[in-house]
Amino acid sequence: MKILITGGKSATALKLLKAFTEHEMVLADYDEVPSFSSAAYRFVSLGAKNEDTLAHTLLNNCLDENVAAILPLHDFEIEALAKATILFKEFNIEVLLPNQGDLMQYLNSKKSTNWAVFNHGNLIFATEPNETLIALAQATHLNGAYYVSEDDGQLNLALITI
Template sequence: MSILITAANSAPAYKLKKLLNNDNVIMGDHMDLPDFMLKPGKLIRLPDPKSTSYTHEMLTLCLDMGVETVYLFRQAEVDLLLESETLFNEYNIKILVEK
């Protein structure tokens, strides 16, 4: 199973990745990422929290990629996904907030 870390274009996200020391870490961001970073598969583009279906898009992405833990860094993501934490828990996906 994989771990998803959001805010991939931020230093705290990379610090967490290094601390986790896990080969199954996926870095993602909904903000603009250069194409050269996306093409090698090192980073993925996440759904935008402004989307009305953001929660369902994130759940689908987690299920499709076998994500069991999501580390959130941005407040917009935190606000929306914590409202749906019960739904994610039903699929054994943990939502964790990082600061």
């Protein structure tokens, strides 16, 4: 499967590549991007940032690159893509974000060294996988990349953004 991660020039995007070792990866970012590629990924430019046309720009790039899924990392992309999920699905492109109705509970600044990636409730990768995390993901059909922390035995998830 081919997956596009936005914020491709960031250390966060490069860190998330660990979750997708079995996939073809495209790291995308706005304006200029490095002109090299590796066996694990390649860079593409999304052009100049225009917040009025984010979903359209990202959809066009996903179609041009023939990707099956997109993982947005820029905080300014999250809401626009959450609203456009149905449009992306019409083109068989999975948006790796929580449902729009659940989005606000995962938008917080709580970062952790532990993180996990989910697709429709399935754990794709976790720095510290455990049964509680897997059960929560399946029960809530989690989608996306999250920082994972624990306070008094309670799991806390925060959407990974840059």
